[in-house]
Amino acid sequence: MSDVVKIGIVGGGLMGREIAAAIRRWPALIDHPSRPVLTAVCDINPDALEWFRQIETVQTLTTDADELFASDIDVVYIAVRHDLHEGLYTRALHAGKDLLAEKPFGIDQGAAERVIAEADRAGAFVRVSSEMPFFPGAQAVIDYARSGAAGRLISVRSGFLHSSDLDAAKPINWKRQAQYCGEVGVMNDLGMHAWHVPLRLGWTPRRLTAQLSDLVATRPGPGGEPVRVDTWENAAFHADAGPAEAGFPLDVRVERVAPGEKNTWYLDVVGMSGGARFSTALPKTVDYFAIADVPGLGREQTWQRVQVGSQSVWPTVTGGIFESGFSDAILQMWAAFLAERAGQLGDRFGCATPEEALTVHRLAAAAAQSEREGIRVDFSS
Numbered sequence: 589m590s591d592v593v594k595i596g597i598v599g600g601g602l603m604g605r606e607i608a609a610a611i612r613r614w615p616a617l618i619d620h621p622s623r624p625v626l627t628a629v630c631d632i633n634p635d636a637l638e639w640f641r642q643i644e645t646v647q648t649l650t651t652d653a654d655e656l657f658a659s660d661i662d663v664v665y666i667a668v669r670h671d672l673h674e675g676l677y678t679r680a681l682h683a684g685k686d687l688l689a690e691k692p693f694g695i696d697q698g699a700a701e702r703v704i705a706e707a708d709r710a711g712a713f714v715r716v717s718s719e720m721p722f723f724p725g726a727q728a729v730i731d732y733a734r735s736g737a738a739g740r741l742i743s744v745r746s747g748f749l750h751s752s753d754l755d756a757a758k759p760i761n762w763k764r765q766a767q768y769c770g771e772v773g774v775m776n777d778l779g780m781h782a783w784h785v786p787l788r789l790g791w792t793p794r795r796l797t798a799q800l801s802d803l804v805a806t807r808p809g810p811g812g813e814p815v816r817v818d819t820w821e822n823a824a825f826h827a828d829a830g831p832a833e834a835g836f837p838l839d840v841r842v843e844r845v846a847p848g849e850k851n852t853w854y855l856d857v858v859g860m861s862g863g864a865r866f867s868t869a870l871p872k873t874v875d876y877f878a879i880a881d882v883p884g885l886g887r888e889q890t891w892q893r894v895q896v897g898s899q900s901v902w903p904t905v906t907g908g909i910f911e912s913g914f915s916d917a918i919l920q921m922w923a924a925f926l927a928e929r930a931g932q933l934g935d936r937f938g939c940a941t942p943e944e945a946l947t948v949h950r951l952a953a954a955a956a957q958s959e960r961e962g963i964r965v966d967f968s969s
């Protein structure tokens with residue numbers, strides 16, 4: 589019998605609705621220890637709350653987050669602007685709730701440190717949203733990397749690419765303004781996604797350089813007037829990772845202007861004995877490197893394509909041959925979050941931790957320093 593976990597959502601925008609929908613798909617998971625029930629939703633915009641009326645388990649719809657925190661929910665998911673993270677996260681933790689926080693987990697390093705201090709004080713279970721590694725193909729590359737089959741690593745590439753900012757006529761919004769998104773711009777927006785797996789696999793850089801791109805100067809404001817875009821659009825990290833005696837280049841990219849890339853997360857791990865690579869642009873396939881005997885050609889180096897099917901971290905009723913997508917990755921991330929909270933994740937891949945999110949903030953600050961001073965930054969301490 590699984591335990592009921594009462595969930596509250598703060599921020600009923602893009603991600604708040606996505607999570608509400610994922611919770612409704614919970615019966616797809618097989619033998620999960622928890623059964624989440626969405627009971628409370630908060631948004632300062634009353635119109636945003638209307639959508640949640642169709643979910644009959646919701647008892648509280650409020651514009652006051654403290655009313656939600658005072659209700660008998662067990663876990664809160666908070667998806668709001670980055671400048672609001674610290675205040676809402678710490679209030680939720682102070683009220684005794686467990687938390688699945690949205691990235692970047694505070695607007696900067698200081699905010700992340702203060703939220704972690706409050707979580708430690710409260711003894712709360714806290715994880716940070718980063719769903720892309722829960723694609724089955726991503727899990728396949730992670731498993732391959734962990735197996736050691738690649739041998740001595742030659743290079744690792746990880747990234748998250750968007751393209752809609754190529755359109756300079758796209759109106760300004762909070763994600764393009766430093767006061768709401770954070771000074772490091774795209775690194776706050778997409779950095780957790782691109783760094784989650786390298787950090788989890790122990791590939792924290794020893795030193796790094798970065799190139800940050802300021803590609804769009806202004807965007808139309810509400811009345812069509814030009815409003816300054818004061819956040820970086822693209823960031824390229826070039827890092828040394830791995831042990832000093834067997835180091836390798838780690839290339840991490842987060843880009844809002846990557847022409848043609850709608851929401852592309854990728855991970856490539858290549859070594860002297862093999863390699864594996866996955867991109868959500870081709871979500872059902874993983875490419876593996878091998879040396880093969882090809883009739884008529886002889887012994888050749890090949891990249892071979894495998895179709896991975898639907899299964900990821902937690903088993904589902906979905907047929908093994910079926911395809912997986914973004915909403916499935918969100919469901920798998922929540923399955924991992926609530927299983928770990930229940931002490932039953934085992935050795936399965938878990939959600940990003942607050943410490944990993946803090947490291948992403950430190951990496952962004954190091955990248956900004958590298959760009960500003962034109963130097964390679966020591967990240968070993």
Ligand SMILES: NC(=O)c1ccc[n+]([C@@H]2O[C@H](COP(=O)([O-])OP(=O)(O)OC[C@H]3O[C@@H](n4cnc5c(N)ncnc54)[C@H](O)[C@@H]3O)[C@@H](O)[C@H]2O)c1
Pocket residue numbers: 598599600601602603604630631632633636653666667668669670672690691692717718719777
């Ligand atoms: N994990 C992912 O793939 C992913 C994708 C997109 C966004 N995000 C993150 O999710 C968070 C929210 O992004 P979004 O795209 O859903 O934003 P959004 O703008 O679509 O929604 C934010 C909502 O928060 C509400 N809000 C603002 N202030 C509030 C307050 N004080 N109390 C309650 N509600 C408040 C707004 O009215 C809005 O409805 C950000 O941290 C963002 O980086 C994550």
